[in-house]
Amino acid sequence: MLCLLTLLSLSPVTFSDEVSPKSTAPLLQPDLRHEPIQPLRPTEGLNPHKLRLGERLFHDLRLGRNNDMACSSCHNIKDNGADHHARAPGRDGTILDVNTLTVFNSSLNHRQFWDGRARNLEEQIDTVVINAKEFATTWPTIIGKLEQDTDYARTFPEIYPEGITADNIRNAIATFMRSLITINSPFDRFLRGDSNAISQEAKAGYRLFKTYGCVACHQGSNVGGNLFVKLGVFKDYFAVRGNPTHADLGRFNVTGKARDRHVFRVPSLRLAALTPPYFHDGSVTTLAEAVSIMAEHQLGRTIPGQDILRIVTFLESLPGEYRGQPLGHKP
Ligand code: HEC
Ligand code: HEC
The missing domain is CATH 1.10.760.10 (Cytochrome c-like domain)
Known part of the structure; x- marks a missing residue:
């Protein structure tokens, strides 16, 4: 419910691609300061x-x-x-x-x-x-x-x-x-004003991520991680997949409340590009497929292939660095 309300109250946010590159600028560009996704910051004060x-x-x-x-x-x-x-x-x-x-x-x-x-x-x-x-x-x-x-x-x-x-x-x-915060991602550099930090495809993907309503559930600096939501708002995910498991009951296993059946914490998408396979059951191999399933089950939409690829490109701009190194498998 909370997320649907958020969805309805989302005003379409527009931003200009023409912000001047200022990679060292500590503050967000004025027109990006109120974006639903914000840059990650290192945790301060750790011993x-x-x-x-x-x-x-x-x-x-x-x-x-x-x-x-x-x-x-x-x-x-x-x-x-x-x-x-x-x-x-x-x-x-x-x-x-x-x-x-x-x-x-x-x-x-x-x-x-x-x-x-x-x-x-x-x-x-x-x-x-x-x-x-x-x-x-x-x-x-x-x-x-x-x-x-x-x-x-x-x-x-x-x-x-x-x-x-x-x-x-x-x-x-x-x-x-x-201490495990992944800072300085291309997308965060973009948010901080470096308009060349991500591609036009990724910018378009971010716009679509907002306009389709993904951002109603996946938001904040961790692009998720702050709401409980049912998997299958518009379509029964488990009927489609088959073989129901105890873990599929999600939050119901914690609270015992009927309304919590198949409710999960919305996962962070910060590292989604690097963490296949997807969903709590690990049943989906590619990010494109995960995006398409989300559109269908969480938004009741079928998203055209080109838009899915743009959203994937946006998601690929989210992983940052840890100890000065980009994350991900090093061959
Ligand atoms: C045998 C594999 C395994 C080991 C060992 C393991 N984990 Fe995990 N970890 C998982 C799995 C699977 C999940 C997801 C479990 C779930 O959600 O019920 C998880 C989830 C987590 C999460 C939650 C992340 C989030 O976004 O909610 C944290 C934090 C974590 N592990 C840290 C640790 C730490 C610290 C240890 C050692 C004390 C550890 N794990 C040992 C497999 C493992
Ligand atoms: C109504 C809330 C909601 C909306 C809207 C939503 N999601 Fe999700 N998303 C979830 C939940 C809940 C999960 C976890 C499902 C599970 O595996 O149990 C999830 C999982 C994901 C995953 C898999 C993450 C992982 O690590 O396995 C991706 C990728 C994803 N969403 C992308 C999107 C995209 C892209 C959109 C828009 C097209 C979107 N989501 C819209 C709630 C939502």
Whole structure:
């Protein structure tokens, strides 16, 4: 409902392509300041020691039950912050219930996970620790193992007076997560006034993204991540796909309310160009197909192929850099 209201209240925003290039301009050009998508900014005020510790823990295989799984096993920071599976392999030959979300920019989402069941990053980390398909362990076990490591035993108390505790491990990893913002994307440079940062195709794609109404659900600096919406507003996605699963119930699994059946947190599209396959079930391989399904199921429209390609080109301008490097797979 909220998103349909937003949809109706959206005024068509126009902008000029003739803004003068000013790549170093700190402020948005006046006519782009009120756009529904805003540039990403690095998270300020993070403690660098906690961040570094969190980064190490993120890659530490000892967090897994048999010292065999780390956060980085499914979230590749050197690539897209996720993996390329439809649904990642879990422990003991299992397959995870849903497609892996990227950890980049996830701190900006109002809830974590497809169904929003974790209110914040700290809660999200707790679920990985106990999940039988993931770390399948307990905090005391993890703490016991980390205490054996002389470097952790020295470093933790230097940063946290209480030393190695579940709270502090969560806090360090969450601090690292909060640093994972992808800045300086071509689209953000465009928003900041560099009119040559993206192609005419991408500009046209952005206009279409607004006029078709995608922006009613995918908006803000993370281009999504701040609303709960039903998948299949105009057309039953699950009837078309078949093989219903428990995970398909989405937010219903969290609240038990009938109106939350098939409701999902609108995903961020910041890195969509780099994170195929698509949707919570990972069932769609290409971005063009995902866009077309969205138009049909969320907007009740069939979008012509040329417009789909323009929207895809716009989406390709959204991924930015991490530590000065463009994101994505490096051959
Ligand atoms: C075995 C694979 C696997 C491992 C290991 C794993 N994740 Fe994930 N991660 C996933 C999947 C799958 C999802 C989506 C789950 C869902 O939405 O229910 C996810 C979702 C997330 C999200 C939510 C992003 C968003 O936009 O809501 C964050 C943050 C995250 N993982 C961080 C971590 C951290 C930190 C660790 C280590 C403590 C970790 N993950 C370990 C597979 C994994
Ligand atoms: C009514 C709200 C709504 C509208 C309008 C909407 N979307 Fe979505 N979008 C969603 C939701 C919810 C999902 C997650 C669906 C799922 O997998 O459970 C999603 C998923 C996506 C994905 C897949 C992201 C991923 O990482 O798997 C893409 C791409 C996407 N939308 C693009 C678009 C485009 C382009 C438009 C306009 C043509 C659009 N959306 C319109 C709500 C919306």
